[in-house]
Amino acid sequence: MTVLPYIFSTVLQLLIIYSLMLAFRFLIKTILKSKPVQSRVLFYFNVFCYFIWIVFVLIKVSDSIGENSLFVAPVLLLLLVLMWDYLKNFFLGIIFSFQYGFLEGSYIVINNKQGKITAFSSSYFEILTGSGKRVKIKFKEVYNGRFEVFRGELNRIFRKIKLDTIENPSELKTKIMNHPLFLYNSTYKFSEEIDDNGTVWFSFYFNVFNYKEAKEINSFLNQILRAPV
Numbered sequence: 001m002t003v004l005p006y007i008f009s010t011v012l013q014l015l016i017i018y019s020l021m022l023a024f025r026f027l028i029k030t031i032l033k034s035k036p037v038q039s040r041v042l043f044y045f046n047v048f049c050y051f052i053w054i055v056f057v058l059i060k061v062s063d064s065i066g067e068n069s070l071f072v073a074p075v076l077l078l079l080l081v082l083m084w085d086y087l088k089n090f091f092l093g094i095i096f097s098f099q100y101g102f103l104e105g106s107y108i109v110i111n112n113k114q115g116k117i118t119a120f121s122s123s124y125f126e127i128l129t130g131s132g133k134r135v136k137i138k139f140k141e142v143y144n145g146r147f148e149v150f151r152g153e154l155n156r157i158f159r160k161i162k163l164d165t166i167e168n169p170s171e172l173k174t175k176i177m178n179h180p181l182f183l184y185n186s187t188y189k190f191s192e193e194i195d196d197n198g199t200v201w202f203s204f205y206f207n208v209f210n211y212k213e214a215k216e217i218n219s220f221l222n223q224i225l226r227a228p229v
Contacts, residue, residue: 010060017056021049040102043120047097050090050122089123092139103149107183109209110137111145114183150209157208157217161225163192163200175224176204181217183207 028045032038080087103117108127113135115127124138141147166172173190176182188206195201208214 014056017052021052039104043097043102043104046120046122047094050094050097054094086123089139092143093120093123096139096142100149107150107209109146109148109150110141111147112180113137148209155208155211155214156205157214157221158203158205159221159225160201160203163202166202169202172202172224173204176206176221179217179220181208181213183209 025042025045028041029038032041103125104120105117107116108114110127113127113129115129115135117125118128118134119126121136124136127135127137129135163169169190169192182188183206188204190202190204193201193203208217
């Protein structure tokens, strides 16, 4: 088998497989249109596609090295080097899929980023932060630092303090929002209010992911509120 026909047949096979995947994806979207289960089915369909690509690549590599090692092996090695970052994330994405399952809509903390998972790709997933920014997270980040999935109800932190006991409310707010456990989403608020007796209060509430973090950040609040702010 010469090199050019082999490359042509490989590309043709790749296009056929890719076209079939697109056709099945379109079919799934059509049948499950507007149904909540659509995202979950597409997620596991993508996992299945990952395995198809792995099998395809392994077969072609084995076949090419066996018959055209002098020409094809260096090309494959070069492609491997150029695509290493993508391939690394691709395979870690498969591990992630089996380890964590379908997480779309779940809140996560990953290193210093936090937000809600909105979409998956072959080498990354996308989160929506509390500020409305969409951030792409490569799967290698999951395994190179802190990663936590939050599946339950958020824990709310609430405090109401007399304003005259705080020297600098803006500095207090900054310290709280800079805490690594502070959850930036739409459910936090800092405000000043006057009650019926004319007393001015500084109040705030925000969420954290779990009870353990709630205890930790409450200890932090007790500490800074005892000191002049």
